[in-house]
Amino acid sequence: MRASQVFIVFITLALAIPFGITYDPSPLQDFCVANKNLNNGVFVNGKFCKDPKQVKAEDFFYSGLNVAGDTNNDVKSNVTTVNVENLPGLNTMGISLVRIDYAPYGQNPPHTHPRGTEILVLIEGTLYVGFVSSNQDNNRLFTKILHPGDVFVFPIGMIHFQVNIGKTPAVAFAGLSSQNAGVITIANTVFGSKPPINPEFLAQAFQLDANIVKDLEAKFASNN
Structure with missing residues (x-):
């Protein structure tokens, strides 16, 4: 040649x-x-x-997404997950599903899915939703108010959230592009790690008083 x-x-x-x-x-x-x-x-x-x-x-069947999740918790929301752990037929299919219930003014707090993009459709209520782009994109915030029938996409890895801004319960369903997309809830992960991260480090990172960080770590440690 x-x-x-x-x-x-x-x-x-x-x-x-x-x-x-x-x-x-x-x-x-x-x-x-x-x-x-x-x-x-x-x-x-x-x-x-x-x-x-x-x-x-x-092996390809799951029942129960018609049942509302228990929202009696600190964030007033509940995520019911259908993935390969409880629906084995999803293995190698690259998809999964969740139902999210929100009490009035409840929220699905800032979190990320490390292995999947999420597409959410609102069935009932009114949600304020959004995600923040990466440092490379200057951490831009993309938000929208959703009404029943509206759809919003959260790109893989992006920190995102949903908040029920209505006076009535809200219900949404979401598909994820992974059989087990995983979830990292930011506050729980940072302030509730085991063992805890040195509060002096977090105080500098978040520009907070170290005592505030210690209080947060104590709160999230008890919640986890």
Whole structure:
């Protein structure tokens, strides 16, 4: 091969390899129902899965999202999650679902999903929702007031929130682009870690008095 052809091949491979290792491989079977019992599992497509011949309709079924969650807590909201942990048929599908109930003036406090984008549709009530972009984008705040039937998207990894600004309960459903998107609630994580973060560090980071940080850590430690 001529030097120019070798160079083109090299550049093509260099561009292709990152994309090849970034994404999960495409499923090689119709489904891969999660199986926690490895002794009875079949290793398929990088996962231990139930033998396809033993899969039943129940593996793809979940019931209960018609039931309102208990909002009698500090934030006056409740998230009911349907992911691979309670619906094994979601394994390798890259999706999950939540129902969120909000008491009047309740909120889903600032949090992030490290492994999934969220798309939320409001069913009842009125919500004030938003997310904050990254430092690279100068931490811009994007907000909207939602009414029943409205949809809002929270990009993967972005800190976001929802607040019920109405006098009546609100209900929303949200889909996430992961079978287990995870959740990091900012205040609980920062002030409720085990063991606690040095309050002097947090006082400097948040530009607060160290005693205020200690009070916050004590509060969130008891809540967690």
